[in-house]
Amino acid sequence: MLVILDRDGVINEDRADFVKSPEELVLIEGTVDAIARLKSRNHRVVIATNQSCIGRGIINEERLHSIHAKMLDAIARAGGSIDQIYYAPDAPWAETPMRKPGSGMLTKAMEDFKTTPSNTIMxxxxLRDLQAAYGCGVHRLLVQTGKGRKTQADGTLKDLLPVSVAANLSKAVDLIEDGRFI
Structure with missing residues (x-):
């Protein structure tokens, strides 16, 4: 299975003012262990993340890579790894199909890892994470961390059903391991 993870709000705490430095990257408790569990079950794990802070001129790609290096180091120390990181640097007003809710990053990941939507989960x-997944037909799993509770409460998911829901990434991995995601 190809498991595509959003970054902000899923792996690390979401910030209204963006993660602008490695020091501002705060990992959500249990996420690195959850990723290690996925890898121990031979899943491919990638990240697909909108990073409009680049398009807005807040940080550059070099800074983004240093933020990701901190995250990858923490994941490696837990015994896990990330197979690839896809990011859309577009500002919202200059978006391309790569920026979620577009499905470009997810489609690229499936092409790169030679898999199908039925063997992929986002x-x-x-909402835009789930819209991107819906757009290319992959399984959709909402975590209640980050914007998840608000997304669930908004009532906007009805057009994207079926959507599985988990409290956090660790519980999402439980659903994948038990085959209980939709």
Whole structure:
């Protein structure tokens, strides 16, 4: 299975003012262990993340790579790894199909890992994560961390059903391991 993870709100705490430095990256409790569990079950794990802070001129790609290096180091120390990180640097007013809710990053991941939508799951916390997954027909799993509770409460998911829901990434991995996601 190809497991595509959103970053902000799923792996690390979401910030209204963006994660602008490695010091501002705060991992959500249990996420690195959850990723290690996925890898121990031979899943491919990738990240697909909108990073409009680049398009807005807040940080550059070099800074983004240093933020990701901190995250990848923490995941490696837990015994896990990330197979690939896809990011859309577009500002919202200059978006391309790569920026979620577009499905470009997810489609690229499936092409790169030679898999199909039925063997792919997107785990996200926002409506646009689930819209991107719906757009290319992959399984959708909402975590209640980050924007997840608000996304669930908004009532906007009805057009994207079926959507599985888990309290956090660790519980989402439980659903995957037990085959209980939709």
């Amino acid at each position: 785990i996200g916390d926002s």
